Amino acid sequence: MKTHSGKLIAFEGIDGSGDARQILPTGIKAQIVITANLREWRHIFKLRCAPGAHWEIREVMLNLLKDLKQLIPVVFDDFEINEELKTANLKP
Numbered sequence: 001m002k003t004h005s006g007k008l009i010a011f012e013g014i015d016g017s018g019d020a021r022q023i024l025p026t027g028i029k030a031q032i033v034i035t036a037n038l039r040e041w042r043h044i045f046k047l048r049c050a051p052g053a054h055w056e057i058r059e060v061m062l063n064l065l066k067d068l069k070q071l072i073p074v075v076f077d078d079f080e081i082n083e084e085l086k087t088a089n090l091k092p
Contacts, residue, residue, distance in 0.1 A: 038075050041068070045079060049088035062088055 036044060047053065048061040062081060065088055069076045081088045 038072070042075070045076075045088060046090065049079070049081075051085065051087050055086075058086060062086060 034044070045061060045065050048057050049065060050058075053061070065076065065079060066081065069079065069081075078091050079088050080091045
């Protein structure tokens with residue numbers, strides 16, 4: 001990391017995918033509370049369990065999806081979790 005007068009100039013080896021935030025002071029634990037109905041939760045899972053989602057949020061959301069598939073299978077059974085790729089998609 002290079003600095004000039006205390007200002008960040010560039011990170012070497014960071015590809016711009018958002019992972020730079022993990023080494024900055026803001027990359028700390030954060031507690032998030034979300035209130036949503038079941039339709040909204042399905043939409044959230046479609047977005048946040050997709051391969052393009054940030055890896056950390058995808059991991060959290062996959063764990064939550066696994067729990068909800070057990071608690072409310074009639075609503076979430078059509079999600080297929082790929083453990084190898086750590087993603088989830090709707091079954092065709």
